Amino acid sequence: MNEPAAEIQIRRMAAADLARVMEIAASLPDAPHWPQSDYERALNPEWTPRRIALAAAEQESCVQGFTVARLVPPQAELETITVAAGCQRRGMGRRLFHALAGELRSAGVRELLLEVRASNRAAQEFYRALGFVETGRRTGYYADPVEDAVLMGRKIR
Numbered sequence: 001m002n003e004p005a006a007e008i009q010i011r012r013m014a015a016a017d018l019a020r021v022m023e024i025a026a027s028l029p030d031a032p033h034w035p036q037s038d039y040e041r042a043l044n045p046e047w048t049p050r051r052i053a054l055a056a057a058e059q060e061s062c063v064q065g066f067t068v069a070r071l072v073p074p075q076a077e078l079e080t081i082t083v084a085a086g087c088q089r090r091g092m093g094r095r096l097f098h099a100l101a102g103e104l105r106s107a108g109v110r111e112l113l114l115e116v117r118a119s120n121r122a123a124q125e126f127y128r129a130l131g132f133v134e135t136g137r138r139t140g141y142y143a144d145p146v147e148d149a150v151l152m153g154r155k156i157r
């Protein structure tokens with residue numbers, strides 16, 4: 001394990017964060033590679049279904065991690081959780097998740113679902129460490145390359 005991050009600040013993602021968010025996503029093969037318009041929709045409170053998007057930074061540094069969930073209470077889907085390579089294994093992903101879970105709980109969400117590439121073992125381990133359990137598989141769900149999805153879920157209490 002790396003040194004824990006000194007102090008992590010988590011806040012709502014803002015339009016000004018999008019260039020950095022896209023830069024982090026582009027640098028990580030396992031992160032979803034959304035066009036900027038998808039992130040812009042995620043920030044739009046009028047858009048349905050509603051999203052919660054959070055950004056994380058260590059002290060005064062620029063954004064190093066982010067997460068987006070789509071809300072369909074009492075369920076939500078964890079669409080992405082991503083931490084820049086140089087900041088991984090320092091507790092930022094866990095902190096982002098717990099901040100998101102708090103917001104989801106307040107919004108009436110009781111169950112959080114996700115799908116992850118079968119080859120993304122690191123993310124599956126991360127999700128298991130956060131209390132997710134595997135609930136099924138979807139054959140050939142992903143394209144480019146074609147791959148199965150592992151479905152996982154966790155109660156939000």
Ligand SMILES: CC(C)(COP(=O)(O)OP(=O)(O)OC[C@H]1O[C@@H](n2cnc3c(N)ncnc32)[C@H](O)[C@@H]1OP(=O)(O)O)[C@@H](O)C(=O)NCCC(=O)NCCS
Binds near residue numbers: 129
């Ligand atoms: C998955 C990801 C968000 C984890 O973020 P992180 O900040 O590194 O995670 P944390 O430091 O909070 O780790 C919490 C726990 O998860 C588990 N974990 C995290 N990364 C792991 C890895 N690479 N291998 C095994 N377990 C891991 C560990 O139990 C860890 O606790 P520990 O460090 O005390 O052992 C990060 O690896 C990432 O951005 N990956 C690329 C993008 C991606 O695949 N996102 C998920 C699909 S959208």
